[in-house]
Each structure stands twice: as C-alpha cells, then as structure tokens.
Amino acid sequence: xxxKPEGDKRRQILEGAVAVFAQKGYFTARVSDIAGSxxxxxxxxxxxxxxxxxxxxxxxxxxxxxxxxxxxxxxxGARTPRRKLLAIARHHLAALSERRDVAILFQTELRQSTLMxxxxxxxxxxYFELLSKVIEEGQGxxxxxxxxxxxxxxQSFFGALxxxxxxxxxxxxxxxxVDLAEPVTDLFLGGLDARPKRPRTKRLAKSGDRK
Amino acid sequence: xxxKPEGDKRRQILEGAVAVFAQKGYFTARVSDIAGSxxxxxxxxxxxxxxxxxxxxxxxxxxxxxxxxxxxxxxxGARTPRRKLLAIARHHLAALSERRDVAILFQTELRQSTLMxxxxxxxxxxYFELLSKVIEEGQGxxxxxxxxxxxxxxQSFFGALxxxxxxxxxxxxxxxxVDLAEPVTDLFLGGLDARPKRPRTKRLAKSGDRK
Amino acid sequence: xxxKPEGDKRRQILEGAVAVFAQKGYFTARVSDIAGSxxxxxxxxxxxxxxxxxxxxxxxxxxxxxxxxxxxxxxxGARTPRRKLLAIARHHLAALSERRDVAILFQTELRQSTLMxxxxxxxxxxYFELLSKVIEEGQGxxxxxxxxxxxxxxQSFFGALxxxxxxxxxxxxxxxxVDLAEPVTDLFLGGLDARPKRPRTKRLAKSGDRK
Amino acid sequence: xxxKPEGDKRRQILEGAVAVFAQKGYFTARVSDIAGSxxxxxxxxxxxxxxxxxxxxxxxxxxxxxxxxxxxxxxxGARTPRRKLLAIARHHLAALSERRDVAILFQTELRQSTLMxxxxxxxxxxYFELLSKVIEEGQGxxxxxxxxxxxxxxQSFFGALxxxxxxxxxxxxxxxxVDLAEPVTDLFLGGLDARPKRPRTKRLAKSGDRK
DNA sequence: TATGAATGAGCTTTCATTCAT
DNA sequence: AATGAATGAAAGCTCATTCAT
Numbered sequence: 068x069x070x071k072p073e074g075d076k077r078r079q080i081l082e083g084a085v086a087v088f089a090q091k092g093y094f095t096a097r098v099s100d101i102a103g104s105x106x107x108x109x110x111x112x113x114x115x116x117x118x119x120x121x122x123x124x125x126x127x128x129x130x131x132x133x134x135x136x137x138x139x140x141x142x143x144g145a146r147t148p149r150r151k152l153l154a155i156a157r158h159h160l161a162a163l164s165e166r167r168d169v170a171i172l173f174q175t176e177l178r179q180s181t182l183m184x185x186x187x188x189x190x191x192x193x194y195f196e197l198l199s200k201v202i203e204e205g206q207g208x209x210x211x212x213x214x215x216x217x218x219x220x221x222q223s224f225f226g227a228l229x230x231x232x233x234x235x236x237x238x239x240x241x242x243x244x245v246d247l248a249e250p251v252t253d254l255f256l257g258g259l260d261a262r263p264k265r266p267r268t269k270r271l272a273k274s275g276d277r278k
Numbered sequence: 279x280x281x282k283p284e285g286d287k288r289r290q291i292l293e294g295a296v297a298v299f300a301q302k303g304y305f306t307a308r309v310s311d312i313a314g315s316x317x318x319x320x321x322x323x324x325x326x327x328x329x330x331x332x333x334x335x336x337x338x339x340x341x342x343x344x345x346x347x348x349x350x351x352x353x354x355g356a357r358t359p360r361r362k363l364l365a366i367a368r369h370h371l372a373a374l375s376e377r378r379d380v381a382i383l384f385q386t387e388l389r390q391s392t393l394m395x396x397x398x399x400x401x402x403x404x405y406f407e408l409l410s411k412v413i414e415e416g417q418g419x420x421x422x423x424x425x426x427x428x429x430x431x432x433q434s435f436f437g438a439l440x441x442x443x444x445x446x447x448x449x450x451x452x453x454x455x456v457d458l459a460e461p462v463t464d465l466f467l468g469g470l471d472a473r474p475k476r477p478r479t480k481r482l483a484k485s486g487d488r489k
Numbered sequence: 490x491x492x493k494p495e496g497d498k499r500r501q502i503l504e505g506a507v508a509v510f511a512q513k514g515y516f517t518a519r520v521s522d523i524a525g526s527x528x529x530x531x532x533x534x535x536x537x538x539x540x541x542x543x544x545x546x547x548x549x550x551x552x553x554x555x556x557x558x559x560x561x562x563x564x565x566g567a568r569t570p571r572r573k574l575l576a577i578a579r580h581h582l583a584a585l586s587e588r589r590d591v592a593i594l595f596q597t598e599l600r601q602s603t604l605m606x607x608x609x610x611x612x613x614x615x616y617f618e619l620l621s622k623v624i625e626e627g628q629g630x631x632x633x634x635x636x637x638x639x640x641x642x643x644q645s646f647f648g649a650l651x652x653x654x655x656x657x658x659x660x661x662x663x664x665x666x667v668d669l670a671e672p673v674t675d676l677f678l679g680g681l682d683a684r685p686k687r688p689r690t691k692r693l694a695k696s697g698d699r700k
Numbered sequence: 701x702x703x704k705p706e707g708d709k710r711r712q713i714l715e716g717a718v719a720v721f722a723q724k725g726y727f728t729a730r731v732s733d734i735a736g737s738x739x740x741x742x743x744x745x746x747x748x749x750x751x752x753x754x755x756x757x758x759x760x761x762x763x764x765x766x767x768x769x770x771x772x773x774x775x776x777g778a779r780t781p782r783r784k785l786l787a788i789a790r791h792h793l794a795a796l797s798e799r800r801d802v803a804i805l806f807q808t809e810l811r812q813s814t815l816m817x818x819x820x821x822x823x824x825x826x827y828f829e830l831l832s833k834v835i836e837e838g839q840g841x842x843x844x845x846x847x848x849x850x851x852x853x854x855q856s857f858f859g860a861l862x863x864x865x866x867x868x869x870x871x872x873x874x875x876x877x878v879d880l881a882e883p884v885t886d887l888f889l890g891g892l893d894a895r896p897k898r899p900r901t902k903r904l905a906k907s908g909d910r911k
Numbered sequence: 912t913a914t915g916a917a918t919g920a921g922c923t924t925t926c927a928t929t930c931a932t
Numbered sequence: 933a934a935t936g937a938a939t940g941a942a943a944g945c946t947c948a949t950t951c952a953t
Binding site (some may be wrong): 287313318319320321322325 | 937938939940941
C-alpha cells in the first residue's frame with residue numbers, strides 16, 4: 068500500500084487531491100476519491116487537514132507560494148521592466164503548462180465564488196503586487212506610458228496570460244504554451260496597431276535568452 | 279389556455295436562480311433556495327427544467343445569446359476595426375456591470391470544469407469568432423499588425439476584459455467599470471511601450487461617442 | 490382526444506388503470522399514466538375516485554363482482570357437484586385468459602399485503618363460499634369424500650387453479666389455458682394415484698359439454 | 701480486521717427488512733424503517749446492499765436457497781414418490797409457519813409483477829424442478845397416473861400448498877398449518893371422489909412419523 | 912499514527928392531489 | 933364537468949466526518 072518513499076504524507080494527499088480535483092472538480096470529487104488517489108485511508112486525511120475545503124485551500128496556498136517565490140527570482144534575473152514582463156509571462160505559462168492538472172485546477176476551481184473570497188486574498192494579491200511593481204518601475208523610468216492606470220495595466224496583462232492558459236486547457240490540440248510568452252508580451256508592449264517604423268518584434272527577439 | 283400574464287414563470291425561475299447562484303455558487307445553492315427566491319414551489323421548477331444543471335446551463339445559454347446578439351449590433355454600428363474593438367469592450371463591460379449578479383455568475387460558476395465542457399461550446403465560441411472577425415478585418419486593411427497570431431490577439435483582448443470584470447467584482451469599491459473600456463482598448467491598441475510620436479490616445483478620444 | 494363514444498368516463502378510467510397497473514404495477518404506476526391511458530386529464534380522475542388506492546380497490550371489486558355473478562350462472566347450469574367443479578374451473582380459467590391484463594393484475598397486485606386486507610374481504614370471500622357450497626353438496630350426496638375438511642378442499646382447488654393462471658402469465662409461450670380445466674378437475678377428483686380399476690378420466694370426458 | 705462478533709450486520713439488516721416488509725409491504729416500507737428495525741444507521745444499509753430493491757431480492761434469494769437445500773434433504777430421506785410428496789408438503793408448510801413474517805413476505809410481496817421477473821428465476825425454478833422430478837419418478841414406476849401432464853400436476857400441488865399458506869396468513873385464528881400436510885397430500889393423491897374401496901387415507905396414516 | 916466501518920444530516924427529485932379557470 | 937399547472941410532502945441515497953480499534 069505504501070507508495071513512494073513515504074515520509075511526507077501531507078504532500079501525498081495534496082498530490083492525490085490535485086489529480087482528483089482536476090478531473091472531477093472540487094464539489095464533485097469525494098474525499099474518499101482523494102484518499103484512494105493518495106493511497107491512504109479516508110480517515111487519514113483528517114489527520115492532516117481540517118476538512119475537505121481545507122485541502123483545496125492549502126493546495127492553492129502551497130502552489131501559489133512556490134509559484135510566487137520562483138516568479139520573484141525570475142524577475143530579479145531580468146534587467147529592464149520590459150524584460151521583467153517577459154520573464155513573468157514565461158514563468159507563468161511555463162509553470163502551468165508543466166503541470167496540466169494544476170493548471171486545470173487554477174483556471175476552473177479557483178474561480179469558485181465561495182473559494183475565491185476565502186482565498187484570492189494573500190498569495191494572489193502578492194502576485195498582482197509583484198506585477199504592479201514592475202509596471203511602476205517602467206512608468207518611473209519612462210519606458211512605459213505613464214498615463215495608463217497601473218491597475219488596469221496589471222489586470223490586462225494578467226488577464227491576457229490567464230486567458231491563454233484557459234484556452235490552452237480547453238483546446239484539444241496540445242500546442243506549446245510557453246511559445247506564446249514572447250508574442251503576447253510583444254503585443255502587450257507594442258500594441259495591436261500597425262506602426263510605420265520600429266518593429267517591436269526585433270527587440271524582444273534580442274532578449275530571447277531561451278530561444 | 280392563456281392565463282394571467284403567465285409564460286414568464288420560466289423567466290421568474292431563471293431570475294431567482296441568478297440571484298441564488300451568484301450568492302451561494304451553483305453547488306452550494308439548493309434547488310429549494312431557487313424556488314424560494316423565484317417565489318414558486320420546489321416542484322414547479324421541474325415543470326420548466328429537467329434538473330438543477332439544466333437551470334444553470336439554460337441560464338448561461340440565454341444570457342450569452344442575448345449578449346451576443348447585442349454585441350453584433352454594436353459592432354455593426356462601428357466603422358473601423360479599432361472602433362469595433364472599442365464598441366465590444368464597452369458592451370462587454372456595460373452588460374456585466376449592469377447586472378452584477380450575472381457578472382458574478384459568469385466570472386465564477388461558468389468556469390466550473392464540469393459545466394465548462396457542457397457549455398462553453400456554442401455561444402461562447404460565437405463570441406470569440408466575432409472578435410476574431412474584427413481582428414482579421416483589421417489585419418486585412420493594414421490597420422492591425424499582421425504578424426501577430428489572430429487567436430493570441432483575440433484571447434489577450436478577451437482575457438483583459440474578463441480580468442477587469444473579475445477584479446471589479448472582487449473589489450469592495452464600486453467604481454465605474456465602463457469607464458475602463460477606453461483605456462483598456464487604448465492600451466491594447468497602442469501598447470504599453472512609451473512612444474516618441476503619434477500619441478494613440480488622441481484617436482480613440484475622438485471616437486468617444488458616448489463620452 | 491375523445492375516445493370511443495364517451496359516456497362512461499368511470500369505466501374509461503378503470504380500463505386505463507387495468508392496462509397501466511398490469512404493465513407497471515400498482516406502486517410504480519403514476520396517476521398521470523392512468524389519466525393518459527384513459528384519455529382524460531389528471532384531475533378528472535379525482536372526480537370519479539377518491540384517490541389512487543380507490544382506483545385499484547374499485548377495479549378489483551368491479552371485476553370480482555362480475556366474475557362472481559357469472560360463476561354462479563355457470564354453476565346453476567351444471568347438475569352434479571362434479572360438473573359444477575368443472576364449470577367453475579372452466580369459467581375461472583376462461584375469464585382470466587380472456588383478459589390477460591386483468592389476469593396479471595389479479596395474480597400480482599391483488600396479493601399486496603396492504604391491499605389484501607382491505608379487499609379480500611367481500612367478493613373474494615363470496616367466491617370461496619360458492620366453492621364451499623359445491624363441496625358441501627358433494628359431500629352431502631356422498632359423491633365426495635366426507636372425511637376431508639371442506640376448507641382444505643376449497644383452498645386446494647382454488648390454489649391449483651390460481652397457480653395455473655400464474656404459470657400461464659409467466660410463461661413465454663401462449664398456450665391455451667382453458668384446455669387445462671378438464672385435466673386439473675380430473676386430477677383433483679380422481680387423485681394422482683394410479684388406480685387398478687374405474688378410470689376416472691372417462692367420466693369427465695363424458696361430461697365434456699363444451700367439447 | 702475481525703471486530704466484535706460482526707459479520708452478521710448484513711443478516712441483521714435482512715432480519716430487520718423481513719419484519720418491516722412483512723408489516724408494511726415493500727413499497728410502503730421506508731429504508732429508514734428497515735434501518736431502525738435493524739438497529740443501524742440509514743447509511744449503513746448501503747454498505748451492504750446496492751439499493752432498496754437489492755435488499756428484498758437478496759432476501760428472497762437467501763431464504764429460497766436455504767429452503768431449497770433443506771427440501772432436497774427431506775426428499776432424500778423419503779423412499780417412495782408418495783412419501784416424497786408428503787415430505788415436501790410438510791417441509792413447505794413447516795418452514796413457512798415457523799416464520800410467519802417470512803411467509804407473509806412470500807405470499808404477498810414476492811408476487812409483485814416488477815419483482816417477480818427479476819427474481820422468480822433461479823431458486824424458484826429449482827423448486828419446481830424438484831417437484832417435477834418426484835412426479836416423473838412416480839409416473840415412471842407406475843405409482844402415479846401417467847396420462848396427466850407433469851407440469852399441471854406440479855402446478856396443482858404447489859398451488860394447493862401455496863393457497864393453504866395464504867389462507868393461514870389471512871386467517872385470524874392461528875391454527876397449526878403443518879397438520880394440513882397429510883390431508884392435502886391425501887386429497888392430492890387420492891382425489892376428491894369418494895371411492896368404494898381401498899381407502900387412501902390408511903396408507904398415508906402409516907407413514908405418519910410425526911404423529 | 913493509521914484505518915475504514917459506521918453514522919446521519921441533507922439534498923434532489925418525484926408524484927398524488929388540489930383548485931383556479 | 934373537465935382541465936392541467938402548481939403544489940409541497942416525502943423518501944432514497946450520498947458522502948463528509950467521526951471514532952473504536
């Protein structure tokens with residue numbers, strides 16, 4: 068019955084939960100499903116979590132925390148605000164495309180009105196603040212248009228990335244999600260409008276350190 | 279056969295459902311809650327809907343259909359692709375900010391993995407196609423940058439609008455959502471990058487026919 | 490919508506009920522099924538019957554009453570107790586094989602513990618008394634063995650006929666049920682034991698007035 | 701894994717079910733009634749049975765199986781086909797009069813058209829076949845009249861026994877049912893007709909080992 | 912710690928019955 | 933008399949949670 072090298076039963080349960088929630092959705096998933104998927108008894112779950120909701124809330128907190136930490140690192144590795152945006156986009160898309168089940172969870176269950184309130188709070192807010200800092204820096208240095216409300220910019224960029232992930236999840240074809248990091252950043256920075264000069268794509272291409 | 283001003287009992291139930299679903303979420307809402315909110319008996323619901331799921335699916339279909347129809351009208355009233363995008367943004371934000379409960383439903387319950395599959399199909403796809411047509415037109419006339427993948431553009435624009443609505447819903451302050459239509463379209467068209475010349479904002483400002 | 494020549498709506502409903510009850514069973518049948526089968530509105534049923542149970546009780550009473558009346562006539566047409574038994578067997582099997590749906594109802598739903606008590610009372614008791622009279626007469630004239638308890642004889646004969654009907658209903662092949670009247674009466678009168686003399690079959694054969 | 705004297709929780713539930721079904725009938729009985737009567741929680745029932753129907757079907761199968769097994773033993777203990785019939789009659793009546801509640805169930809609920817089909821199949825068929833074998837043997841040895849169709853004989857005998865039980869159940873007086881085994885077999889073998897010689901009763905009286 | 916049998920509250924859905932028309 | 937939309941009580945079943953082992 069014992070899986071892996073054991074040891075971290077809590078993580079074991081969370082892994083089982085991701086798989087089950089992603090497949091059946093939070094409400095439709097039974098606690099016993101999670102137990103089964105995690106290879107533990109039903110009762111064991113309650114030694115590590117207060118109740119069913121605590122599982123998904125912990126799950127989101129855990130994943131977001133790690134995601135946020137790595138996002139910060141990525142940003143620090145980039146110099147200009149523009150490169151920082153690209154780094155964030157890359158990280159955002161890479162992280163979610165690496166774990167399709169986590170992605171499904173985040174694009175669907177996380178939106179639950181009930182959960183949303185109890186959750187979006189801390190970690191998610193931090194992520195938005197991270198983005199906000201980058202925009203602020205860009206507007207401060209004159210790289211970004213200063214007349215645009217910062218929250219609008221943040222929400223638009225996040226929303227664009229978010230929708231890319233959602234569409235990727237719903238799509239029957241399994242294209243490479245990370246490849247969209249550059250063009251979406253390019254669009255976001257350069258705008259949709261055609262311009263007479265200064266092709267925006269070039270610049271970003273130069274910064275393409277991941278090919 | 280015609281009774282009172284009947285015939286709208288179905289609508290009555292749908293209205294009750296919107297209110298209840300928006301407040302408690304689909305799974306947490308009891309059918310009897312909906313009945314209570316609609317002012318009918320529990321059993322009456324089943325004279326108009328097959329089961330609980332049929333209620334929310336019908337709800338989404340109904341609302342999306344009307345939204346889509348009006349979106350098409352708005353677009354036809356606009357000349358250039360750029361003005362069409364603005365029209366869509368205005369309509370999108372206006373429609374949802376007019377009915378906060380509907381907005382909540384769309385930003386939360388609609389994402390349910392289970393419902394998503396059963397639903398996102400027809401009407402939602404049409405909405406994306408509508409957007410896609412506008413982008414295509416713009417790229418054809420040379421107004422929009424042609425090198426950007428159309429689906430990426432569509433998803434980014436939709437995602438931006440979508441996130442604006444979500445943030446608005448989650449925000450404690452009740453700011454005017456429609457006011458964001460212009461700046462978000464401006465950002466989307468002009469890009470975040472600061473530009474030496476030709477300020478994009480001007481143009482859009484001129485097209486401001488709703489002020 | 491109007492069936493037949495109308496007129497007896499009560500009978501119409503009872504006919505619908507027989508069909509529906511025979512097919513789905515009393516508890517599984519919906520009142521609206523009966524209404525549908527009878528070609529009347531749900532509410533109309535309650536103009537003729539107090540409630541669902543009243544329908545089946547009335548049904549049994551009606552059918553049993555007619556059956557009983559005809560059984561009495563048949564008996565009067567027969568001279569000897571032995572011919573009377575044969576007449577009863579013939580009538581019993583003929584009546585039920587003529588209306589398969591009624592037969593199904595009687596062999597299944599009538600046994601309901603709940604209904605049984607409320608019902609078996611009057612008409613069914615009369616039927617047993619009719620049989621009992623015949624046995625009594627036979628024992629009185631010396632035609633039948635007097636040492637056998639009358640109720641045992643009555644129950645055995647009725648039970649045999651009853652089981653023939655049940656088996657006929659459950660059988661996939663539609664053999665002629667009435668043809669069993671003579672042999673079953675022969676068995677009942679002559680016994681299963683082989684006898685050295687006086688073959689019993691002959692006598693009954695002679696009495697075959699219906700051939 | 702073995703707990704208390706457990707393992708009989710299933711039997712506990714079946715016992716509760718017999719009591720409740722016998723009193724209220726299958727359809728009228730609530731699952732919670734059964735749970736209450738069995739001294740378990742409602743939900744516990746579903747750990748041992750798929751659903752309500754599964755309870756009664758299992759019940760019939762269990763009882764019939766045991767009844768059938770014992771019937772076979774009884775038969776093997778008897779020499780002649782005539783004594784075998786008597787043994788079967790005794791066993792049939794004894795078994796059902798020992799458990800009045802089981803008897804009620806068998807004489808009423810078992811006839812349900814809906815259940816009948818799903819059930820009468822295996823065990824009940826075996827019982828009829830057992831009887832059929834005895835008749836066949838008797839007809840083969842010349843003890844029984846060979847011109848009577850075997851199925852008719854089987855059905856008549858079973859029907860007689862069956863009706864004795866039904867009447868016993870419906871009767872307000874609690875007479876001894878097993879005492880009827882001899883006279884009913886006597887009637888069946890010797891026939892109702894009065895005979896000049898060779899009284900049939902004698903023989904059977906000799907075999908009366910139970911007084 | 913870990914187990915999983917047992918619990919029982921709670922929900923969706925059905926359907927007999929009513930009653931305004 | 934006839935209709936059938938509306939009612940709402942009732943019940944089967946599920947499943948999160950507990951707790952004796």
